[in-house]
Amino acid sequence: MNTTQNDPEAAIIASTRIGIIGGGQLGLMLSEAARAMGYARVTVLDPTPDCPASVVAEQIVGSLKDLSSLRQLAEQSDILTYEIEHINTEALRTLQAEGVKIYPSPELLAIIQNKFAQKEFLSQYGIPVAPYRSLASAAEIELAVREWGYPLVLKAKKDAYDGRGNARINGPEDIEAALAKLGDRELYVEKCIELDKELGLMIARNERGEIAVHPVVEMIHERDICLTVIAPAPVSLELQQEAQAIAHQAIDHLNGIGIFGVEFFLDKAGKIWLNEIAPRPHNSGHYSIEACRTSQYTQHLRAITNLPLTSTEMLYPVAVMENILGTHNGPAEPRWSQTYDPEHVFVHLYGKRESKFDRKMGHITVVGDDSAAVYQQAKEARAALSI
Structure with a gap:
């Protein structure tokens, strides 16, 4: 939901061109927010012709790692941002040195x-992260076992998302398979937290250092992919405030500008550990489009254009977001087996032509007053859709 703009803000927005690196679903929803706010131009760079964001933004077809394509985007934009981390930071640094504004910064990216460097950075500021160690060789897994015991998680340092760079080691018999799964990538190993819940929040910071935090949510994962988000999280106010304080500290130290998805582990002893940070809009904030006074996408745009950040207050007591994951490989053909309540159920389909198993095809947000009823309605709405 957008906030009312005053005249100076409207002038800044009307004269600012936004360039987005990546044109997937996050780029689509970011472009929709930019169009609704009235930004002068919205252009996305994506290698796939007719990418999801191209429905509402101009598209440059090109690689996210190609300097010439990135420069072409920069020439059509006043500010660059991104919806995906797997891009060419050296190219971004080159553009930044040429005077291009890029938020969040290439250094932060x-x-x-x-992910190992991220842990190292957070650790040096006393931010709680799960115990970890780098691996120079497979033999060093034994050192981690002696220190922490099983289970452990073997993780790739780079190019890992949705669990694709992780391998759990429950005992010595799992080590060989875990190493085989992750191949010859740079690795580190992490102690498994005895998990109670996975929590998350969206936090925005603008150039003047102003910070705004969305509510803490619970994230429920299946196959290491976020499936369900419950807002607000069913945890104490004290835990919510602690998570917000940790996120605030992390983003301040990173000198972050934009919006950031911060994921946490809550262990069975009630301790919060920061798991990882996404320097962009995030699954855990999709619900904010309908359920909050300012969505994560609007707040991101306000942050990168150095506008005052606006209220993140929830407009409903409860919201539940259900990811629509592909259940087969083949053409995407959305079909509903029953109707849904459009006043409380909001459906976002991303326009992807091909469905793939576990591919993010869309999401459903349900709002209401009662947690159990909203959760059930979200599950029923998802079950009614085949795609």
């Missing part, structure tokens, strides 16, 4: 891209 380089830290986030390497």
